[in-house]
Amino acid sequence: MTITARIGSTRPRITLITVCWNAEKTIASTLDSVDAQTFRDFEHLIIDGGSTDATLSIVATAGNRTVFSGPDKGIYDAMNKGIARASGDIVGFLNADDMFANDSALETIATALENEEFDCCYGDLIYVSQQDPTRQVRYWKSSTFAIGAFRRGWCPPHPTFYVRRSIYKKYGSFDQRYSLAADVELMMRFLERARITSLYIPKVLVRMRLGGATNKSFSNIRRQNTEILQALATHGLKVSALGFWAPKLLNRLQQFVRKKQEN
Incomplete structure (x- = not known):
């Protein structure tokens, strides 16, 4: 799939939000991947949970960021603070364990959302080793959304999910x-x-280190899936155990055996 800019169109401005707390070991690579982007019409908000290590010093030396630091009630509270402060047309997240896969990731996103027919876009994601971010561990290849997909254990990789700010205003945040x-x-x-x-963009947009809150233990994986099933019930999406777990487990297995394709 090739995404090209439309003649005479204006690409949307992006708000990029990085949530962090005591991330001195990883945030520099996150900031470097942002600074390398060829698309420059964006604001970068750093929402820090009150770090006590060198995180804020590292951010300060990088410059050209708007920083908010103080206690929060967890990652989703911090993300909501970022959304509330966003001024761009499009909002996306690149957290302190994440890096853009290449220097044209934001260019690809901005070009895709020039078309006002689409409210959001997302792409593929690669999980990398915590110690060696050049080493691929899992390749999360997504697909075009179809109604009912969440009932089958599907969802886009959230770090690649960019959505119009007007959608948050209309339908709420986290x-x-x-x-x-x-x-x-x-x-x-x-x-x-x-x-x-x-709009699904069949390109790897983000490289994400393993070791996040959800994936760090089996109990957290179980808790997350319990919450997903609760959300499905809340939204009236009926699901069977086999219909949810079978495709989800197959997809996870494929992530470990699939190799990154050149974009």
């Missing part, structure tokens, strides 16, 4: 009742319930 699955619930609410229009 529901903090979900401690590990608020991102899945939000995308479910937008795509399945609100039926916003979406």
Whole structure:
């Protein structure tokens, strides 16, 4: 799939939000990947949870960021603070364990959302080793959204999910009742319930280090999936155990055996 800019069109301005807390070991690579972007019409908000290590010093030396630091009630509270402060047409997240896959990722996103037919876009994601971010561990290849997909355990990789700020204003931000699955619930609410229009970009947009809150233990994975099933019930999306778990487990297995394709 090739995405090209339309003649005479104006690409939207992007708000990029980085949520962090005591991220001195990884945030420099996140900032470097942002600084390398060829698309420059964006603001970069740093929402820090009150770091006590060198995180804020590293951010300060990088410059050209708007920084908010103080206590929060967790990652989704911090993300909501970022959304509330956003001024761009499009909002996306690149957290302190994440890096853009290449220097044209934001260019690709901005070009895709020039077309006002689409409310959001998303792409593919690669999980990399915490110690060696050049080493691929999993390749999350997504697909075009179809109604009912969340009932089959599907969702886009949230770090690649960019949505118009007007959608947040209309349908709300992260529901903090979900401690590990608020991102899945939000995308479910937008795509399945609100039926916003979406564009799948078959390119790797983000490289994400393993070791996040959800994936760091089996108990957290179980809790997240319990929350996802609760969200499905809340939104009236009936699901069977086999219909949810079988395709989800197959997809996860494929992530470990699939190799990155050149874009």
